[in-house]
Amino acid sequence: MAVYATELPIRPDLDASHSEIASRWATTGSWWSGAERIAIVGEVRQARDGDDLAPWESPSQVDGLITDNHLLPTAAIDAIWRITNHPGTLTADWHASIISRGINPEAYVELVGVVAQANAVDRFADALNLARVDLPEPSSAEPQRLADKSVVVSSHWVPTAQVKGPNVIKALSAVPFEVDSMSLLSSAQYLQLGDLLADLVSDQNSLTRMQVEVIAARTSKLNECFY
Amino acid sequence: MNQDFQISFEAIDGSHVGDGGIEHGALLSRLCEAMFYEDPDQLASVRDDVIEVAGAKVLVDAVAVSANFYMMTRIADATGTPLDAGTVEPSVEIRELVGVNNFTSRREAQA
Numbered sequence: 005m006a007v008y009a010t011e012l013p014i015r016p017d018l019d020a021s022h023s024e025i026a027s028r029w030a031t032t033g034s035w036w037s038g039a040e041r042i043a044i045v046g047e048v049r050q051a052r053d054g055d056d057l058a059p060w061e062s063p064s065q066v067d068g069l070i071t072d073n074h075l076l077p078t079a080a081i082d083a084i085w086r087i088t089n090h091p092g093t094l095t096a097d098w099h100a101s102i103i104s105r106g107i108n109p110e111a112y113v114e115l116v117g118v119v120a121q122a123n124a125v126d127r128f129a130d131a132l133n134l135a136r137v138d139l140p141e142p143s144s145a146e147p148q149r150l151a152d153k154s155v156v157v158s159s160h161w162v163p164t165a166q167v168k169g170p171n172v173i174k175a176l177s178a179v180p181f182e183v184d185s186m187s188l189l190s191s192a193q194y195l196q197l198g199d200l201l202a203d204l205v206s207d208q209n210s211l212t213r214m215q216v217e218v219i220a221a222r223t224s225k226l227n228e229c230f231y
Numbered sequence: 232m233n234q235d236f237q238i239s240f241e242a243i244d245g246s247h248v249g250d251g252g253i254e255h256g257a258l259l260s261r262l263c264e265a266m267f268y269e270d271p272d273q274l275a276s277v278r279d280d281v282i283e284v285a286g287a288k289v290l291v292d293a294v295a296v297s298a299n300f301y302m303m304t305r306i307a308d309a310t311g312t313p314l315d316a317g318t319v320e321p322s323v324e325i326r327e328l329v330g331v332n333n334f335t336s337r338r339e340a341q342a
Contacts, residue, residue: 013288018295083309091308099311116309124302131266131274131294161311172303175310186302193299210288211296214253219296222260226267229304231312 008134015209021192022125022137028185029118030140035111035149035179038142041118043075044084045139048122051088059090079105080115087119092228099161110151110178113162117182124189152178172231194220255285262290263297 007023008014029045030038054069063069063085064078074081083102086094103109129136155163155178165177176182190196195208195216208216224231250256262281265273281290306312 012291014291018291087305087309091305094308094311096311099309113310116306120302120305120309123305124298124300127266127301128294128298130269131262131298132278132291133274159313171312171315172307175306175312186306189302190299193295208296209292210286211292212254215255215259215293216296218251218253218256219259219263219293220300222263223267223297223300224304226263227300227304227308229300229308231304231307231314 007137008129008132010132010134012132012134015192018192021188022128025121025125025185025189026137026140028181028188029121030142031181032143032145032147033114033118033179034181035108035114035147036118037147038144040075042139042142044080044115044118045122047076047081047084048088048119049126049136051085052123052126057085057089059086059093062086077106079107083107083112083115084119087116088123096161108149108151109157109163110155111149113176114179114182116162117176117179117185121185121189124193128193255281255289258284259293262293266294266297 006014006016006019007026008019029041031041032038033041036044050069051063057063057066062082064082070078070081076084079102086098099112103112107115126136128134152165155165157163159171160175162175163178164174165180167174167177173183173186176186205213207213211219253259258277258281262277265277278290281293
């Protein structure tokens with residue numbers, strides 16, 4: 005069954021990718037349970053739909069924004085809001101402050117993956133005035149939370165594996181499941197990551213490659229992303 | 232690659248500047264701006280314009296591409312992703328042209 009009920013011509017592969025991503029959100033992760041991962045997506049929605057906070061304001065500092073029995077630690081919630089609403093203001097010091105509040109560095113990587121995906125999937129629905137994807141029932145299995153000694157902090161703030169390719173692909177490599185999710189979404193919404201530089205001229209669905217790159221660059225600039 | 236046309240970075244700079252030699256460049260840029268600022272009236276208006284000028288498939292695919300970069304920008308900025316080796320020098324002129332050198336994330340991506 006299609007995720008989106010609409011007369012707009014949403015490609016089946018695009019619709020299916022959002023369905024698959026929603027299922028992956030509900031899956032037990034490496035560091036966060038299915039319920040926690042769904043709570044992360046829910047918090048992205050709170051951050052987008054709630055009152056605007058300045059970059060230096062955290063939801064944990066505002067009375068009433070975080071419920072007492074929230075499933076996620078306050079440091080994670082603060083990170084989710086900041087990454088969602090002010091990504092261009094993030095600094096190494098900010099990242100260090102989140103980690104110093106007890107978030108495991110690899111768990112942070114997994115959180116970034118889920119937050120980023122939720123921003124993409126919901127922004128798509130919102131822009132087309134569609135209902136956002138329903139959040140599935142989460143898996144009840146507990147995450148293993150096993151540190152991978154082969155991932156180290158070298159080029160990024162976060163630990164990464166020794167993998168080849170663009171640095172933005174390497175960014176989530178400490179949690180391969182999130183790299184796969186990113187690839188799944190990018191393949192449906194943008195282009196196959198393997199074609200990034202290998203094929204600069206082919207049309208992508210109804211768009212020319214140049215139209216695709218203008219949209220990508222304009223969006224990145226609006227989000228004040230230097231990378 | 233043989234190209235018999237010229238493109239510029241106008242559409243990246245904003246929808247008010249022009250198409251930059253890219254079909255519907257300014258309109259697609261306006262769509263990106265409406266998605267970013269999330270004004271319902273602005274979004275409705277540009278959706279209608281894109282459908283009228285380029286078609287509904289273009290609207291859906293363009294929204295999908297833009298949405299994808301709400302993911303990629305957050306991954307890059309939240310992980311301290313540095314510029315890739317080999318792109319720093321060649322992109323100096325482009326970065327100046329598209330006006331990204333004053334971003335906070337520049338400091339972090341070049342650290």
